[in-house]
Amino acid sequence: MSALLPIINHLIQQNPQHQRNLAEFTGKTVSFSIAGFRIQGRIGEDGFLEAAQGMADTEIIFHNSTIQKLLQNQQPGVGDIRIDGDLFLGMALLPIFSGLRYDAHADLNRLFGENAGALIAEKADAVRQTVKQIGQSIAEQIGEFSREPESPVPDAATLEAWIEEVDRLRDDVARLNARLDRLERDIWL
Numbered sequence: 628m629s630a631l632l633p634i635i636n637h638l639i640q641q642n643p644q645h646q647r648n649l650a651e652f653t654g655k656t657v658s659f660s661i662a663g664f665r666i667q668g669r670i671g672e673d674g675f676l677e678a679a680q681g682m683a684d685t686e687i688i689f690h691n692s693t694i695q696k697l698l699q700n701q702q703p704g705v706g707d708i709r710i711d712g713d714l715f716l717g718m719a720l721l722p723i724f725s726g727l728r729y730d731a732h733a734d735l736n737r738l739f740g741e742n743a744g745a746l747i748a749e750k751a752d753a754v755r756q757t758v759k760q761i762g763q764s765i766a767e768q769i770g771e772f773s774r775e776p777e778s779p780v781p782d783a784a785t786l787e788a789w790i791e792e793v794d795r796l797r798d799d800v801a802r803l804n805a806r807l808d809r810l811e812r813d814i815w816l
Contacts, residue, residue, distance in 0.1 A: 631666050636675045638727040646674035648723050657720055658683035662694055685710060685717035687724075 639646045649670050656679045658667040667683055668676030693707040710717035 650674035661689040685712040
């Protein structure tokens with residue numbers, strides 16, 4: 628999938644040491660398979676990936692368990708990744724590619740300038756932290772609920788009915804807030 632090569636090359640560009648390390652493998656072709664996507668590229672003299680066809684020298688296959696572990700902030704193990712083809716090449720490239728890190732702050736500074744970029748990054752980090760805390764809280768509550776011996780496990784219909792009721796309550800609160808806003812405007816006019 629050559630449409631992803633520019634994204635990978637952008638990551639490589641943001642990590643100059645990894646770019647230099649990749650340049651040592653000029654001419655080698657690598658293929659990645661992850662979550663149903665296959666990305667293949669030939670490593671150029673500058674360390675960037677170029678579109679390539681045919682057999683790859685090495686193929687690094689990430690099993691679904693890799694994604695699950697990464698989403699849970701766990702380190703994937705040996706059984707989560709398979710290397711086909713040139714095993715030594717795959718083992719040499721795997722730490723280079725897995726070490727690529729995205730620097731959103733650099734892109735924000737480039738697009739909006741340093742001050743605006745810093746402000747956007749700060750706000751985005753605050754939102755990320757809030758969402759993370761909410762997710763952890765929900766996970767903890769579900770975990771506590773499921774450990775209670777008398778806690779029933781709801782079926783799909785019960786859960787759907789509960790979700791519909793929450794949606795109805797949310798809509799009712801929104802309508803009530805709109806009425807209160809109108810009433811407040813009418814009082815002050």
